[in-house]
Amino acid sequence: MNNISEFITEHTGLTAQTQSEIFVSLLIIVFLSLLRFLILRVVWRQTSNVKVRYQWKRTLSFIVPFVTIILVGAVWLPAFEQFGAFLGLLSAGIAIALKDPLTNLAGWFFIIMRKPFVVGDRIQIGENTGxxxxxxxxxxxxxEIGNWVEADQSTGRIIHLPNGKVFLEPQANFSSGFEYIWNEIKVNITFESNWEKAKSILENIINEYSENTAIKAEKEILEASKNYMIYYKHLTPIVYTAVKDFGVRLTIRYLCNPRQRRGSENVIWQKILSAFNAEKNIQFAYPTTRFYKAGENASGE
Known part of the structure; x- marks a missing residue:
């Protein structure tokens, strides 16, 4: 061993103490990497649950590097003490040069501690939603969801965003706290249609669809109120009436899970189409333009 050490010193200039510190550092890195590999292998054999596997992998990905830095730092600390002033200047220069990575690291710490979102949440940050x-x-x-795909469904694209975004962009969480969103469906009918009957049909459809949602949402709000000032006076669905240029607009407003928005619209629209198809005095409206010639009445006579 002495001959090997002397050979390395002769060709690299590294002292025996430095060689020893390098060897111990490498040994620590190899040992902890092997330990992480063995733990993950045991977890993979014990469970096929994707979420459990992910949590173990992410936890070890944080713990192992942290422990590695501490142990390797302890090995090299005596040598670093001799260069305290130099390291102080070096660290200041690194902090300036690595401003963005350090901001992202601070963003990670904020995400872990404050939890504006966690894995599995649906959020919007800036122009990105997913x-x-x-x-x-x-x-x-x-x-990613939305973009060129309608009704908040997946586009299939994976978006990577720096953690520092949490300090620069507002974040909207669809899942945290209150796990429902208000959705609206606009139904337009002609002025000649029986709008009161149409409104009654829509109320029956949405009340039947949302029969148990209000009860569940009320429990969610009660739980969320422990952390947020969330308050709703009415959680039951409602149909609003408005007059537009081309007819009467009936707007259905109801609660739904954010991941079921398109599915809920599909079910409700199918029921609306079937119900309106059976009514001769209810017709859908769309933007139109009417022209009249001088001397003609509204009926065209």
């Missing part, structure tokens, strides 16, 4: 599928030291990842 489901959070991963949170790392410098960036978080979401599965």
């Amino acid at each position: 489901d959070i599928i991963d949170i790392r030291l410098f960036q978080f990842t979401m599965l």
Whole structure:
């Protein structure tokens, strides 16, 4: 061993103490990496639950590097003490040069501690909307929804955003606290239609669809009120009436799960089409323009 150490010193200039510190550091890194591999292998054999596997992998990805830094730092600390002033200047220069990575690291700490969102939440941050599928030291990842796809369904694209975005962009969480959103469906009928009957039909449809939603939402609000000032006077669905240029607009407003918005609209629209198809005095309206010639009445006579 002495011959090997002397050979390395002769060709690299590294002292025996420095060689020893390098060897111990490498040993620590290899040992902890092997330990992480073995733990994950046991977890993979014990469970096929994707969420459990992910949590173990992410937890070890945080713990192992942290422990590695502490142990390797302890090995090299005596050598660092001799260069305290130099390291102080070096760290200041690094802080300036690595401003963005350090901001992202601070963003990660904010996300972990404050939890504006967690893995599995559906959020909008800036112009990007999607489901959070991963949170790392410098960036978080979401599965995009919306964009060119209607009704908040997945586009299939994965978006990576720097953690520092949480300090610069507002975040809207669809899942945290109150797990429902208000959705609206606009139904337009002609002025000649029996709007009162149409409104009654829509009320029956949405009340039947949302029969148990209000009860569940009330429990959700009660739980969410422990952390947020959330208050709603009415949670039951309602149909609003308005007059537009082309006819009467009946707007259905109801609560739904954000991931079921398109599915709920599909079910409700099918019932609306079937119900209106059976009524001769209810017709759908759309933007139109009417022309009259001089001397003609409204009926065209």
